[in-house]
Amino acid sequence: MLDTAASPAPEASAGAARPLVEVRGLKMYFPIHTGLLRRHTGDVKAVDDVSFDILEGETLGLVGESGCGKSTCGRAVLRLYDITAGSIRLEGREIGQLSQEALRPLRPRMQMVFQDPQASLNPRMTVASIIGEPLVEHTSMSRAERLERIWELMDAVGLNRDFANRYPHEFSGGQRQRIGIARALALNPKFIVCDEPIAALDVSIQAQVVNLLEDLQEQLGLTYLFISHDLSMVRHIADRVAVMYLGRIVELAPRDDLYAEPLHPYAKALLSAVPEPDPKIARAARRIILKGDVPSPANPPKGCNFSTRCPRVMEICRRIDPALTEVAPGRQVACHLYTDASESAEETAPERGESNDTRQQGEEE
Amino acid sequence: MLNYTIRRLILAVPTLLFIALTIFLLLELAPGDPVAHMPLxxxxxxxxxxxxxxxxxxxxxxxxxxxxxxxxxxxxxxxxxxxxxxxxxxxxxxxxxxxxxxxxxxxxxxxxxxxxWQFRSPVMDIVLQRLPQTLWVVGTAYLVAIVIAIPVGVYSAYRQYSWFDNAGTFITMVGFSVPPFFSGVLVIVIFSVQLGWFPSIYDTTHRVTDWDSFVFQLRQMVMPVMVLALQITSQISRFMRASMLDNLNQDYVRTARAKGMTEPTVVLVHVLRNSMIPVVTVIALGIPSIFGGAIITEQVFKVNGIGEMLIKAIEANDIPTVQTLTFIFAVLIVVFNLIADLLYGILDPRIRYD
Incomplete structure (x- = not known):
C-alpha cells in the first residue's frame, strides 16, 4: 500500500514526485503525573493521530494557532521525541520506533531549523564549530576540508567568511538564523523541518530568510516541512498546506485551493483572519470570529475536537470524530459537513487509524 | 580584560582599607581584656x-x-x-x-x-606554621568534594527524578543541614571508638618519611576530610544539578541532538561546558574558605590549622591576631571575587570586560 513506485502523486504539478516522508497515525502524548505517588493520570495529547505525506522537493506548510501541536509534530517527525505511537517513513525507511542511537546515522538526512536562532545555537561555540561539528561526527573530513566546507556553507547562506570565528551573540537575529540554516545544511540533508524559522525575526529580515530557503530548495532539491503561524508567508512558500487544530490535522489541501476556498469551518475562520492589504476588499470581507477558548489538549472534547467552537456544529459532531477524508482530488478535510452522514456514522473512534489507511489507498489509486 | 583587572585592583584598595577599619573598630568596641585571663x-x-x-x-x-x-x-x-x-x-x-x-x-x-599577644611572636610566623595543616586537610576536602560533586550533579540532572537523583537530593540536603560538630563527633564515635579504624585526633607533628608514615597520614586525614567534603559536596552538587537542568532544556541541546551527536557529546560537551560557568565561579569563591580553615571541624579533630588559631585568639582576646587573620580572609575574598569575575569572562564568550 505504501509502495512508492505504484503511487502516482495526487498533485498534478509534482509529476513523478514520490513521498519522501510518510507519516501515519502519529501520536505524541506527554504524560501527566499527579498526586502523592505521582501516578500517571492522563496525557497532554499534543499530536493526536496525524497522517500526511510530504513529496520529494515540495514544501508542506503546517499552520495553526499557538499550542495546536505544530512544533511538537515537526519535532516528532524528526524523532527528537520518542513518539507515543505511529509510523514515520523517511525515504521508505521506518524510523518511528528506532532507538535514538540507531537514528543517529540517519540524522544527516533530516535536519531542523529552529524558531529561536539565539537559543538554538550553543553560546560557547564559534560559528565555525557550530557548523563544523556535524561534519566531525558524521564524516571523515580533514581539518582543511572541513574548513572549506564551512566556508562554502557560509557563502551559500550569505554570511561573510570572516565571521567564522565569532560567537553567536555577536550576530543579528537574521544572521543567526542564517547560521542555523548553514548548520542544518552541513550534511546535505534531503528533508528539513523549519519550525517557525521566521517568527523571531523582524519583517524586513523575514523575507530575506524565506527567499534564502526557497533558493536553497531550488539549488539543493530540499524538501521542507514549513511550520508557521504566518498564513501569508505560508501562502508564499508552501505547495500544500495542512491546518492543525488541537493536535489534529483538520484540512490538508494544495495551497491555492485552500486559500481560494477553505472547506473546514476552522480553516475558514483562520484564513478570514489574514489581513487584506486592499481596503476595499478588506471592508467587504467578513471575519469569522470564533467564540470560546481552545479546549485543553489534556482533555479534548468528545467527538470532533472543534465541536465546542464550530459555528456550524451538528449533533453528530459531538459524538463521532470525523476522519480526514479526501473530498476533492488532493483535498482532505476532517469534517462531517463534507462526508456522507451514514458513512461517518459507521466509523467509530477506535477504527480511525485503519480508516485513514484505507483512505490513503483510495487517494493513491 | 587587563584594563578591567587593573581597575578592579585599584578599586580593591579603598574597599580593603574600609574593611580593615571596620574590623578594627568592631574589635575595639567588643568587650574583653587581653590580660583578663592572667592570675587574679x-x-x-x-x-x-x-x-x-x-x-x-x-x-x-x-x-x-x-x-x-x-x-x-x-x-x-x-x-x-x-x-x-x-x-x-x-x-x-x-x-x-x-x-x-x-x-x-x-x-x-x-x-x-x-x-x-598570646605568644609574643609575630602573627605571620604563626600563620605560616599553621597554614600547611589547614591546606592539607581543608584543601584535600575541597578537591575531594569537587571530584565527587560534579559527576553526581551531572548525573542527577540528566536523570532528573530518578531514584539516583532522589537519593542524591536527600543526601545532599542532609549533608548540607547537619553541622560538622555533629557529623564530626558522629564519625569519631563510629569509626574511632566503635570500629577503631581511624585515629580521632589529627597529629600535626607527624612527618611523612616512608610508606607506613604516608599510610598513617592518609588514615588520620580520612575523617576530617570526609566531614568537610560532605558539606562542600552537598553545596556544589546542588549547584551543578541546577545549572545542568537550566541548560538541558535549552534549544541548543536539541540542536546538538538533531545534528546527530552522540549522547555523551551532547551532555558532556554542549551541556556541561555551559553549565560549568556558574559552578566554576562558585568553586573559585569558595577557595578563600580553604585558607580560612574550617573552624569547627579543625576543633573537633584537633587539627591546629588557621581556623583553630583564630578561635583560640578570639578566646584569649588576642586582638592583633584576630585583626590580621580576619583581614587576610578579607583580602582573599576580594581577590577570589575578582578571579571569579575574570573566569566568567574567560568561560562565557558573551561576557567581555573592557
Missing part, C-alpha cells in the same frame, strides 16, 4: 602597665595607623626576605636582610612586626 593576684596597677606594654595606652587612630604600617610595610618586607632566603621557591634570590628570627635576638625588627 596581679595588682591592678601592674595590670595597667601590662596593657600599656601591649600598646593599648595609645588612642584608637594611632593604633590603627600602626597596624596599617605593620601590615602593609613591615610584613611585606619580612615576607619578601623570608621568600628569598628560607623558601624553596625563591631561595636562590639575593638576601634582602630583613627577616630576623625573633628567637635569634635582633628585637628591633622583630618588635616592628605584628605580634600576637
Amino acid at each position: 593576684t596581679i595588682p591592678p596597677e601592674v595590670r595597667e602597665l601590662m596593657r600599656k606594654a601591649l600598646g593599648l595606652g595609645e588612642p584608637v587612630h594611632i593604633r590603627f595607623w600602626k597596624w596599617l604600617v605593620q601590615f602593609f610595610w613591615v610584613e611585606p618586607q619580612v615576607f619578601i626576605d623570608w621568600l628569598t632566603t628560607k623558601s624553596a621557591i625563591a631561595g636562590i634570590l639575593p638576601d634582602t636582610q630583613f627577616y630576623v628570627s625573633c628567637a635569634g635576638g635582633d628585637l628591633a625588627t622583630c618588635d616592628a612586626r605584628i605580634l600576637s
